[in-house]
Amino acid sequence: MPVFKFAENLLGNEVNNNIMAGSKFEFLPRNGVVRVYAAQDPPVGAENVNIDFTLGNVVIGDDLPCNFVATDALGPNRNTDLLATGVAAAGDRIQIRAQETGGVTQDYRVLVEINEL
Numbered sequence: 590m591p592v593f594k595f596a597e598n599l600l601g602n603e604v605n606n607n608i609m610a611g612s613k614f615e616f617l618p619r620n621g622v623v624r625v626y627a628a629q630d631p632p633v634g635a636e637n638v639n640i641d642f643t644l645g646n647v648v649i650g651d652d653l654p655c656n657f658v659a660t661d662a663l664g665p666n667r668n669t670d671l672l673a674t675g676v677a678a679a680g681d682r683i684q685i686r687a688q689e690t691g692g693v694t695q696d697y698r699v700l701v702e703i704n705e706l
Contacts, residue, residue, distance in 0.1 A: 590703040599689035620706040627655040628664030629697035645681035
């Protein structure tokens with residue numbers, strides 16, 4: 590099944606309600622395991638990106654902070670940046686919400702891995 594990598598930029602206190610919106614796999618075609626990895630650029634101030642992860646109507650992770658990486662534009666790394674893993678049924682919606690909480694612009698990246706059961 591697919592792997593998606595999103596490189597995003599959030600302005601101060603901005604919210605992206607679902608980075609999977611519009612994707613062919615926003616709604617799972619088959620039962621699967623969904624893993625979400627995330628990383629953000631090194632801080633220069635109080636910036637912080639938090640992730641909410643929902644499958645169907647089940648909250649898998651709430652307000653999960655992205656890991657910081659040592660160098661801009663790197664990551665996420667599958668060995669160190671796993672935020673959450675969940676099992677979803679066919680037809681469940683994948684929702685990954687990102688919010689910048691420090692009031693400044695921040696770059697972050699999310700990797701979504703879907704494996705069929």
